[in-house]
Amino acid sequence: MPGTGTDGRIGGMTDFDVRPVTEDERRGTLDLLGRSLHTNRISDESWARYGDSWPAAHKFGAFDGTTPIGIASSFDTDIAVPGGAVLPLGAVDGIGVRADRTRRGVLTAMMAVQLEDFVARGIPLAALHASEPTIYGRFGYGSAALGKTVWLPRPAARLHDRVPAAGDVRMLTPQEALAEIPGLYRRIGLHRAGMIGRPAEWWPIAHDRLAGPTGSHVVAVHSGPDGDDGFVVYDTVDRRTLESPDEGAVLKVRELHAADPVARAALWRFLLSIDLVSGVRARYRPVDEPLAAMLADHRHARTADVEDDLWLRPVDVAAALAARAYRAADPVVLAVTDRQLPANTGHYEVTPDGTHRTDAAADLALDADTLGMLYLGQWSATALAEAGRIEVRTPGAAARADELFTTVTAPWCGTHF
Numbered sequence: 121m122p123g124t125g126t127d128g129r130i131g132g133m134t135d136f137d138v139r140p141v142t143e144d145e146r147r148g149t150l151d152l153l154g155r156s157l158h159t160n161r162i163s164d165e166s167w168a169r170y171g172d173s174w175p176a177a178h179k180f181g182a183f184d185g186t187t188p189i190g191i192a193s194s195f196d197t198d199i200a201v202p203g204g205a206v207l208p209l210g211a212v213d214g215i216g217v218r219a220d221r222t223r224r225g226v227l228t229a230m231m232a233v234q235l236e237d238f239v240a241r242g243i244p245l246a247a248l249h250a251s252e253p254t255i256y257g258r259f260g261y262g263s264a265a266l267g268k269t270v271w272l273p274r275p276a277a278r279l280h281d282r283v284p285a286a287g288d289v290r291m292l293t294p295q296e297a298l299a300e301i302p303g304l305y306r307r308i309g310l311h312r313a314g315m316i317g318r319p320a321e322w323w324p325i326a327h328d329r330l331a332g333p334t335g336s337h338v339v340a341v342h343s344g345p346d347g348d349d350g351f352v353v354y355d356t357v358d359r360r361t362l363e364s365p366d367e368g369a370v371l372k373v374r375e376l377h378a379a380d381p382v383a384r385a386a387l388w389r390f391l392l393s394i395d396l397v398s399g400v401r402a403r404y405r406p407v408d409e410p411l412a413a414m415l416a417d418h419r420h421a422r423t424a425d426v427e428d429d430l431w432l433r434p435v436d437v438a439a440a441l442a443a444r445a446y447r448a449a450d451p452v453v454l455a456v457t458d459r460q461l462p463a464n465t466g467h468y469e470v471t472p473d474g475t476h477r478t479d480a481a482a483d484l485a486l487d488a489d490t491l492g493m494l495y496l497g498q499w500s501a502t503a504l505a506e507a508g509r510i511e512v513r514t515p516g517a518a519a520r521a522d523e524l525f526t527t528v529t530a531p532w533c534g535t536h537f
């Protein structure tokens with residue numbers, strides 16, 4: 121069976137075996153993950169509520185005897201790529217190594233087994249959100265979609281009069297949200313490269329934040345001429361104190377999804393209309409969301425941060441390159457080097473009509489993680505060459521690659537996992 125029997129023995133200090141997690145080991149490995157991320161031990165009550173979202177499938181643990189010392193988890197879903205195709209995705213949603221066993225190769229062994237498993241199951245792309253940006257490049261993951269944090273102060277920030285906005289916004293009870301939002305997310309669809317499907321096991325934790333005992337999230341839905349077409353999930357942090365009783369609350373947007381610009385504008389207009397709020401903060405928004413242009417005074421859309429959001433790993437380079445669309449331009453030959461999955465190492469010709477392996481000389485040379493950065497269109501080949509990540513072997517080839525790979529819309533994931 122792929123993924124079993126990887127032994128680790130580093131300097132005689134650590135002995136471990138990487139193998140699939142069994143049913144009985146689910147809770148122990150979730151606890152281990154929680155400890156590594158410095159969250160609380162999972163209570164019986166929480167386990168009863170969302171233990172189902174931690175199935176044994178697609179989890180590999182590093183074990184010292186029967187004791188888990190590392191966990192690498194993923195779930196199967198799909199991802200939209202430039203041009204609109206949707207590809208199977210291994211969504212890596214939980215990585216952790218026990219604090220007394222770090223820096224001895226446990227993660228390295230688990231990542232090798234997880235990648236072999238993706239290969240064996242024919243999954244062409246893997247993705248994750250990184251706790252630290254220095255960890256995953258060595259395993260072939262590249263920062264593929266950025267997200268911006270915006271701050272809109274109230275009451276100063278308001279939409280200008282020509283922003284198209286129609287329809288109604290209504291708030292849902294937690295029970296209505298649980299029933300309606302998964303279907304609405306599906307109907308809105310994966311309309312940007314980088315968006316992923318949300319399988320059944322993704323929802324329970326989100327549900328817990330809505331309807332669980334500590335649930336603080338609020339959901340509002342937009343309805344247009346064809347029915348519900350957008351939703352926002354937010355919560356608030358009260359900043360009123362005795363010293364400043366009028367400070368108001370900060371409204372934190374957890375997610376905002378809309379099928380079209382009208383629904384999106386109406387949801388922003390709604391958020392900016394809520395009383396006793398000193399400002400609206402949203403993290404991981406698409407970098408090209410035109411909030412500044414939507415405001416009467418565009419300086420009130422303050423971009424507080426732009427950070428790495430989705431990291432992408434081409435697992436099957438030929439399949440991944442063949443699946444996305446390219447713009448009209450002269451072909452370019454890429455020399456890809458993949459240290460973890462050497463079968464990917466080779467030359468690929470990219471043309472507007474498709475891609476194929478070739479023996480032709482390469483115009484540009486790059487590693488698998490850099491291909492992950494280039495793939496969704498977030499970074500230009502020119503920028504990656506200037507940053508020393510792409511070696512230009514044929515003068516002018518980076519500009520040609522830019523013409524082929526550029527996308528009009530920035531990639532965006534919009535789902536935390």
Ligand SMILES: CC(=O)SCCNC(=O)CCNC(=O)[C@H](O)C(C)(C)COP(=O)(O)OP(=O)(O)OC[C@H]1O[C@@H](n2cnc3c(N)ncnc32)[C@H](O)[C@@H]1OP(=O)(O)O
Binds near residue numbers: 218227
């Ligand atoms: C997708 C997600 O779930 S993101 C969440 C990731 N988890 C966490 O951040 C929880 C806290 N951290 C941990 O559990 C561990 O430190 C891990 C999982 C990040 C790393 O596990 P380890 O077993 O220590 O990694 P391993 O020993 O295989 O290290 C491999 C290489 O990566 C480097 N590395 C590992 N972690 C880090 C880090 N946090 N920062 C910088 N370099 C790192 C190591 O130095 C090593 O480099 P080398 O090959 O040049 O010697």
